[in-house]
Amino acid sequence: MTDLDAERVDFVAPADLHGLRLEVLRPGQPASSVDHDYDYLPDTFHVAAFGAGGAIAACATFYPEPTPDGRPAWRLRAMASAPALRGRGYGARALRFGMAEIRRRGGLLLWCNARSGALWFYTRIGFSTVGDEFEIAPIGPHYVMEIEL
Numbered sequence: 061m062t063d064l065d066a067e068r069v070d071f072v073a074p075a076d077l078h079g080l081r082l083e084v085l086r087p088g089q090p091a092s093s094v095d096h097d098y099d100y101l102p103d104t105f106h107v108a109a110f111g112a113g114g115a116i117a118a119c120a121t122f123y124p125e126p127t128p129d130g131r132p133a134w135r136l137r138a139m140a141s142a143p144a145l146r147g148r149g150y151g152a153r154a155l156r157f158g159m160a161e162i163r164r165r166g167g168l169l170l171w172c173n174a175r176s177g178a179l180w181f182y183t184r185i186g187f188s189t190v191g192d193e194f195e196i197a198p199i200g201p202h203y204v205m206e207i208e209l
């Protein structure tokens with residue numbers, strides 16, 4: 061293994077992400093809770109940032125979906141980073157890789173429903189909030205956030 065292994069970011073299959081998604085985003089819920097219809101849309105792509113030893117350290121999924129107010133855009137889903145590896149840039153690497161791929165495909169805008177607890181992460185990347193905080197039960201408070209690509 062080299063240092064480069066711990067900086068690799070690549071496209072992966074949705075099933076590769078189910079373990080990390082379940083641990084971080086739906087703890088205690090059945091595996092079906094992280095297997096989404098959007099995973100299999102024709103233009104959906106999945107990204108993983110790999111840590112030392114080749115384990116997936118962070119993941120993100122992207123597909124075209126208009127913003128809530130109807131502008132053409134891509135949507136970010138299931139952004140997660142392994143609890144033991146937080147704050148080491150893996151999440152940011154996975155997200156930036158996805159943003160570059162969307163630009164390559166001609167996309168100009170990316171949005172997400174951001175958990176309020178992750179606002180700092182998206183703001184640091186360059187996202188802005190749109191509108192007021194709102195609740196997604198049972199997860200908690202969120203903001204719509206977006207970034208021009």
Ligand SMILES: CC(C)(COP(=O)(O)OP(=O)(O)OC[C@H]1O[C@@H](n2cnc3c(N)ncnc32)[C@H](O)[C@@H]1OP(=O)(O)O)[C@@H](O)C(=O)NCCC(=O)NCCS
Nearest residue numbers: 139140141146147148149150151152173174175178180181
């Ligand atoms: C949000 C989340 C994906 C961020 O992943 P991460 O891998 O820890 O993020 P990164 O390490 O890439 O952080 C980005 C930057 O913020 C810095 N940072 C890390 N933790 C921070 C904190 N608590 N406050 C401020 N900055 C922080 C990092 O050092 C990094 O800086 P750099 O880009 O200069 O290296 C991760 O915390 C997570 O999975 N949270 C739980 C699930 C979740 O909320 N997902 C989002 C759903 S909308």
